[in-house]
Amino acid sequence: MRSNKTKCLSAAAKLLVAATLLIASLGLNLPPSQPQDVFALAGSTCLNRANIAPEDFQWVYVPESADEFFTDEPYYYLAGQLIVNKVVDASYCPSGGLMLNDYANACGMAAAMDTVITVQNLVNEPILQAFKDVGTPPVLLKQLIRYESQFWPANADEIHYGYGHMTNIGMRNALEWNPDLEGKVCPAGSACASSTKIAGDVLNSLVATCPTCQYGVDINTAYRSVDVLAESLLGYCYQTALIVFNATGWHSSLVVDYATIWKLTLMNYNAGPNCTYNTIANAFRFTQGPIRWSDVSAYVTGEACIRGLAYANQITTKAYNFSPLD
Known part of the structure; x- marks a missing residue:
């Protein structure tokens, strides 16, 4: 098992190169109050579980065992897929x-309910293991899977794949920003992040x-698919940390806390880096300092960016009673 510290260092090395090139091309000078070393631009912001606000605890909570992830929700899309694929009669x-x-109708849902409960809990263990191995918040990961695929890891439309409904461009972006993901899924010596074919092969391998x-x-494929999704989301978080720096000139840990960097990561995952950059820049012009999620919400503009904000809110709203504070 790799430690989170090791992951920070390997990803930060790649970010050092990207940030150095960006700074050189733009002639950017870091504010004198900020660290001059860009090695830690992604740093530990994505993995530093400090100063978590009570209102965020329900989705950044880490259970002691996978049993605490048990859910019994009536997912009508999942039930429909179980019927269509003749898993349920x-x-x-x-x-x-x-x-x-x-989607299942009421009778179909009743017929499929027992299997729906089983399937939505098949990957509880790898979700928790992904937090230990990768660092992606486990409740966030389960709630993202719930939102994206209702735990049916297919490729129904030839665009979206696996539990997280990742796309080809989304996978290439994740590969660009997370060297550990690249090491897990890419052929040795390949230009993985720039190859639509290799990204397509990776996506096909996520269909469980x-x-x-x-x-x-x-x-077995489902377990691996969850791990790759967790690594992909961490790649997006590393990218988001650099976006925060680019938009503010400050190290991401001085601008946003753990919960906010992950909410911004979800915005980036859904709406893309331009929306995320513009929103952070707008908010920072107002705050001239640390940014809270309420600041992000106040300064988001444009249809796509508003959609990304709504997506982040939907993933991090309280969907399950996991937290011991409930």
Whole structure:
């Protein structure tokens, strides 16, 4: 198991090169009150679980065991996919248990409910393990999977893959920013982050649905898919930390706390770096110092950026009763 400190150093080395080139090309001078060494631009902001506000605890909470992740939600999309893929028999239901969009109807949901509960808990263990190995907040990861795929790790539209519904450009971006991810999934010596073909191969490897497997999911592929998603999100967080620096001239840890860097990461994951940069720059012009999520919310503009803000809020809102404070 690699330590989070090791991950910081390996990713920071890559960020040093990117930041140095950026500073040289723009003639940027760091503010005198800020560190001159750009080695730690990503630093530990993504992994430093300090000063967590009470209102964020429900989604940055780390349970002691995977059993605490147990949920029993009636996911109608998941139920529909279980019926469509003949994991569940709902032939006795009206319309075979399905609505026109292949979501389950009420009868189909009742028929599939036991399997829906099982499938939504299949990856509780690798979600928690990903926090230990990678550092991605585990409740955030489970809630992102809930939002994106309802725990059905397929490729239904030839664009979105696996538990996190990653795209080709999204995977290439994650590979660019997380060397540990690149080391896990890329052929040796390949220009992985610039290859749509290699990124496509990686995405295909994340599809864990399996017509001959119990519950329709290959459990070994599912476990690996969760780990790759966690690494990808950490790559986005490293990128977001540098975006904070580029937008403010300050080390990210001096601008945002742990919860805010991860919410900004979700905005970046959904709406892209331009939205994230513009929002941070707008907020920093007002605060001239540390930025809270309320500042981000106040200064977000544009349809795509507002969508990214809503996405981050939906992922981090309280969806489950995981926290011991409940």
